[in-house]
Amino acid sequence: MTVAEEQQLDAMFSALSDPTRRAIVVRLALGDATVNELAEPFKLSLPGVSKHLKVLERSGLISRGRQAQFRPCHLELQALNVAADWIEENRRLWSERFDKLDQHLRTLQEPLNGDPNE
Amino acid sequence: MNENTLRFTRTFEAPRQLVFGCMIDPEHLTHFWGPIGVTTPLKTITVDARVGGAFTTVMVNDGDGSTYPTSARYLEVNPPERLSWIEDHSGMTVTITFTELGTRRTQVDIVQTHVPAPMMDPAAQAGFLTSLDRFDTYLAERTGANR
Numbered sequence: 001m002t003v004a005e006e007q008q009l010d011a012m013f014s015a016l017s018d019p020t021r022r023a024i025v026v027r028l029a030l031g032d033a034t035v036n037e038l039a040e041p042f043k044l045s046l047p048g049v050s051k052h053l054k055v056l057e058r059s060g061l062i063s064r065g066r067q068a069q070f071r072p073c074h075l076e077l078q079a080l081n082v083a084a085d086w087i088e089e090n091r092r093l094w095s096e097r098f099d100k101l102d103q104h105l106r107t108l109q110e111p112l113n114g115d116p117n118e
Numbered sequence: 119m120n121e122n123t124l125r126f127t128r129t130f131e132a133p134r135q136l137v138f139g140c141m142i143d144p145e146h147l148t149h150f151w152g153p154i155g156v157t158t159p160l161k162t163i164t165v166d167a168r169v170g171g172a173f174t175t176v177m178v179n180d181g182d183g184s185t186y187p188t189s190a191r192y193l194e195v196n197p198p199e200r201l202s203w204i205e206d207h208s209g210m211t212v213t214i215t216f217t218e219l220g221t222r223r224t225q226v227d228i229v230q231t232h233v234p235a236p237m238m239d240p241a242a243q244a245g246f247l248t249s250l251d252r253f254d255t256y257l258a259e260r261t262g263a264n265r
Contacts, residue, residue, distance in 0.1 A: 090230070101128075101137075104149040
């Protein structure tokens with residue numbers, strides 16, 4: 001993982017540390033939405049929602065449309081995948097490490113086949 | 119335990135003392151620390167197995183020679199039951215519990231917590247480990263309550 005990817009991951013974890021922002025991500029998973037549409041279910045002020053959206057946008061989790069008037073918010077699934085990939089990679093690391101440890105322990109305990117040190 | 123952790127469990131056919139020993143001895147670690155296709159040369163492994171002591175490795179990709187240095191500090195060294203460290207760079211903690219299931223059988227449980235460097239706060243670990251389904255439930259409850 002590059003430094004840039006790690007920084008993005010940190011920003012995403014940080015952005016998702018807030019329950020409202022997590023809920024916004026869920027809403028956007030269903031489809032793009034405008035600030036008004038996002039503010040309504042949470043009874044949040046528009047500036048309040050905008051603040052959350054800025055954090056999400058900086059983390060790369062969402063993007064905003066160019067149309068000045070509505071600027072619909074869009075969930076960047078690719079960004080979510082970075083986090084999912086990290087978890088999967090980590091799981092694989094330990095799995096393969098354990099496979100090797102298992103083999104190593106067998107070798108240690110089978111003096112006839114293996115390591116004369118043990 | 120909260121949901122913001124990664125867990126791994128494996129049972130090994132070996133005495134607990136030996137399994138624990140493998141985790142803090144460079145001579146053993148070099149045999150298994152790297153995943154498939156990755157080697158951890160003995161000379162790159164530093165283990166100072168005491169609280170605050172360093173645990174560093176350099177994993178080397180067998181294919182292209184690229185290196186992945188890791189650097190951590192031990193938080194707990196309690197042979198042969200528990201071992202814990204925190205990675206300097208990521209702030210991730212790894213806690214390993216060794217449970218004796220028999221004289222030659224040991225269960226190893228790993229609990230890994232990713233604490234993003236800028237947010238050393240348990241709440242910050244939330245997010246991706248929670249499924250979108252659960253987000254959805256949360257959203258449904260929240261919007262339901264407000265309508």
